[in-house]
Amino acid sequence: MHTPYSDGASWHGEIAKDAIQAGLDFIVVTDHNIWVNGVEGYYTNNEQRVLLLVGEEVHNPRRQPQASHFLAYGANTELAQYAYDPQKLIDETTAAGGYGFLAHPFDPDAPLFNEGSLGWHNWEVDGYTGLEIWNYMSDFKGHLSNRFKALRVALNPKRYINGPQPATLDKWDELLKNGKRIAAIGNSDAHAFKYQIGPYSLVIFPYEFLFRAINTHILVGEELNGELIHDKSLVLEAIGNGNAWIGYDMAHSTKGFRFSGQSQSKGIMGDRIKMRSGATLQVKTPAKCNIRLLRNGVTVAECHDDSNLTHIPIEQGAYRVECKINYFGKKRGWIYSNPIYLE
Numbered sequence: 068m069h070t071p072y073s074d075g076a077s078w079h080g081e082i083a084k085d086a087i088q089a090g091l092d093f094i095v096v097t098d099h100n101i102w103v104n105g106v107e108g109y110y111t112n113n114e115q116r117v118l119l120l121v122g123e124e125v126h127n128p129r130r131q132p133q134a135s136h137f138l139a140y141g142a143n144t145e146l147a148q149y150a151y152d153p154q155k156l157i158d159e160t161t162a163a164g165g166y167g168f169l170a171h172p173f174d175p176d177a178p179l180f181n182e183g184s185l186g187w188h189n190w191e192v193d194g195y196t197g198l199e200i201w202n203y204m205s206d207f208k209g210h211l212s213n214r215f216k217a218l219r220v221a222l223n224p225k226r227y228i229n230g231p232q233p234a235t236l237d238k239w240d241e242l243l244k245n246g247k248r249i250a251a252i253g254n255s256d257a258h259a260f261k262y263q264i265g266p267y268s269l270v271i272f273p274y275e276f277l278f279r280a281i282n283t284h285i286l287v288g289e290e291l292n293g294e295l296i297h298d299k300s301l302v303l304e305a306i307g308n309g310n311a312w313i314g315y316d317m318a319h320s321t322k323g324f325r326f327s328g329q330s331q332s333k334g335i336m337g338d339r340i341k342m343r344s345g346a347t348l349q350v351k352t353p354a355k356c357n358i359r360l361l362r363n364g365v366t367v368a369e370c371h372d373d374s375n376l377t378h379i380p381i382e383q384g385a386y387r388v389e390c391k392i393n394y395f396g397k398k399r400g401w402i403y404s405n406p407i408y409l410e
Contacts, residue, residue: 197250230400240364253313309337
């Protein structure tokens with residue numbers, strides 16, 4: 068999400084209030100090509116609070132189109148000076164103790180608004196933490212074929228948001244199949260843009276609305292205690308390690324989702340588990356849905372209209388879960404887990 072330091076509409080305190088209203092525990096603000104210092108911490112509203120962290124979305128503004136956006140979390144330093152060299156940018160992020168994600172790697176054009184694809188073009192790079200597999204605004208952009216359609220989508224977005232770009236999931240699976248450990252995140256990419264469509268002026272989309280949509284849910288080994296340094300470390304490590312899933316909470320809350328594995332040791336999303344004499348993978352969802360378990364991009368087990376799936380794998384590989392749920396008359400993307408790596 069973004070503030071007026073780049074191309075957003077609201078400042079950090081206002082965004083934090085919207086996040087509290089949406090029931091979020093933490094948010095990460097990533098303005099374009101500027102790391103904003105001094106605003107991290109807990110923001111409160113009566114008895115509720117949210118942890119606001121600051122990263123940066125870096126891209127080369129001299130490049131046309133201005134593609135290959137990179138999300139840096141936890142580096143705690145300005146990184147825009149490395150935008151000219153994506154590999155250098157990744158290396159400097161890692162050296163600073165941060166985690167780096169390729170933002171909206173396959174992004175559709177929006178010619179109606181004179182915006183081309185802002186996807187990732189530099190696939191020769193290495194060493195990044197992961198991919199932003201689901202970006203709300205990228206999903207939205209894919210439907211803007213004409214002014215009438217744009218207005219219809221803006222007024223009824225719940226009928227058009229379907230899931231991550233298929234090309235993004237394909238690329239993720241390709242990387243996993245090749246032995247890469249690639250964590251996944253999902254983001255609202257909130258700006259609260261104001262668009263003029265004919266006689267209509269619309270805010271697309273308010274922060275609070277998007278905070279109720281696509282979120283990254285994390286699993287941490289201990290409770291957040293309200294102390295910035297302690298909690299920031301827990302949150303960022305969970306994101307960087309892939310101890311997380313991406314959920315479309317507007318369709319139905321994804322809290323309570325679990326994907327775990329057991330062999331001689333137990334593990335959760337993002338973990339490596341050694342396969343010795345066998346293993347078991349278990350999926351539990353907070354509502355009935357269609358569940359699909361994939362190994363290196365290939366479906367190995369699935370069930371329909373259920374909330375539990377158990378699978379006994381026989382091969383090593385990266386196993387991840389996709390769930391679809393009925394929402395506004397069709398099955399839509401709901402939950403996308405990070406992988407469990409069976410070795």
